[in-house]
Amino acid sequence: MRNLLNDDKKYILNTYRRSDLIIKRGEGSYLYDSYENKYLDMYSGISVNNLGHDKGVVNAIINQAKDYIHLSNYFVSPPVINLAKLFVENTFASKVFFTNSGTESNEAAIKACKKYGKKYHENKFQLLSAYNSFHGRTNGGLSLTGQHNYQRDFLPLLPGVHHFEYNNVASLREKVNENTCGLFLEMIQGEGGIVEISEEFIYEAIKLSKKYNFLIVIDEIQTGLGRTGDLFAFEKFNIVPDIVTLSKSLGGGLPLGAMLVREGLEEVFNVGDHGSTFGGSPVACAAGEYVLDKLINTDILEEVKDKGRYLISKLNNLKEIYPHVIKDVRGRGLMIGIDVGEYVNEIKEFSIDNYILLNSTSSTVIRLLPQLYMTKVEIDDFLKIFEEAILLCNK
Numbered sequence: 001m002r003n004l005l006n007d008d009k010k011y012i013l014n015t016y017r018r019s020d021l022i023i024k025r026g027e028g029s030y031l032y033d034s035y036e037n038k039y040l041d042m043y044s045g046i047s048v049n050n051l052g053h054d055k056g057v058v059n060a061i062i063n064q065a066k067d068y069i070h071l072s073n074y075f076v077s078p079p080v081i082n083l084a085k086l087f088v089e090n091t092f093a094s095k096v097f098f099t100n101s102g103t104e105s106n107e108a109a110i111k112a113c114k115k116y117g118k119k120y121h122e123n124k125f126q127l128l129s130a131y132n133s134f135h136g137r138t139n140g141g142l143s144l145t146g147q148h149n150y151q152r153d154f155l156p157l158l159p160g161v162h163h164f165e166y167n168n169v170a171s172l173r174e175k176v177n178e179n180t181c182g183l184f185l186e187m188i189q190g191e192g193g194i195v196e197i198s199e200e201f202i203y204e205a206i207k208l209s210k211k212y213n214f215l216i217v218i219d220e221i222q223t224g225l226g227r228t229g230d231l232f233a234f235e236k237f238n239i240v241p242d243i244v245t246l247s248k249s250l251g252g253g254l255p256l257g258a259m260l261v262r263e264g265l266e267e268v269f270n271v272g273d274h275g276s277t278f279g280g281s282p283v284a285c286a287a288g289e290y291v292l293d294k295l296i297n298t299d300i301l302e303e304v305k306d307k308g309r310y311l312i313s314k315l316n317n318l319k320e321i322y323p324h325v326i327k328d329v330r331g332r333g334l335m336i337g338i339d340v341g342e343y344v345n346e347i348k349e350f351s352i353d354n355y356i357l358l359n360s361t362s363s364t365v366i367r368l369l370p371q372l373y374m375t376k377v378e379i380d381d382f383l384k385i386f387e388e389a390i391l392l393c394n395k
């Protein structure tokens, strides 16, 4: 039989830490391997398969593909317009630019901020983002990603990008000036270990953006589209962002991203300022229309809030019983981090042996990103195995 793991190593550049599991198919909250072993999937493709493995997405893709898969952006296309219209009619957005990925959405936003700054003066091109943030791996996205370990081998990156301490108002004030054109922020740092923005910090950032006339870009690539129990995580606060960047679950598993801009920024790009061959693919947008319609027109967001509260309260109970293993429980909705210190790998390995797939981030944090339709029975199944794993570590 073909050895897929060996062939993968032989033919593909070694940039990913692959699992030994070979997945055959997905259904609801589960992934099945080639022996029909059934694994509870707490990754959801790192928050891409937010609706689980949903047949409705498959049908939307097939129906559009039967008409055409691609046209080029010289032609209008109903699914692309329909998805943009859903955003404009149901969110702060006034217009949309479609991309293929998260990092490309941030690249679009970098250019939008720079063009906005240029309108005022030549030197207004500085961009700010937080240390420990994650905004992607292309040159611009990586410049914003405030983690030296990702940047080190690729320096120098974009000029004019500066980093501040997340949730540290004094640090932000120090970095902001008349030359700032954009500030990129995650509402919950996902790759940074599930760390939530403070109310004080976000309101200060908005105040500074008015004082120094720069754009606030909220990177909702991981937090957006229902993950935290709201359509966007920023909705917890009483704010209107200038720009929101999206991707991950937007295309229901197909590559799709978006940059949403508020009223007043519709003219930030003109013809020829930006573009993409595949950005806003009709097939990906047809899947996106299905995904966004579910989020807007069903009770799913309320369910995510309810299940998130349930899961977080159960995890906090475990933290009280096993403080030696569980140092912290953080997050909102179904985006949850459990800081288990040095026990991360032990817990992950035990869980796989017991048919639960757990992801980790930031070296000590188990990151839970289950599909949004995960049931309470499935949550209890996870908690049972998770407690058994903790018991092993607690010895």
Ligand SMILES: Cc1ncc(COP(=O)(O)O)c(C=O)c1O
Pocket (backbone or CB within 6 Å): 046, 101, 102, 103, 104, 134, 135, 136, 137, 186, 190, 191, 219, 220, 221, 222, 223, 247, 248
């Ligand atoms: C907050 C955030 N921004 C940007 C990105 C980059 O997205 P992509 O991998 O689609 O380029 C990610 C990916 O994990 C992310 O979590």
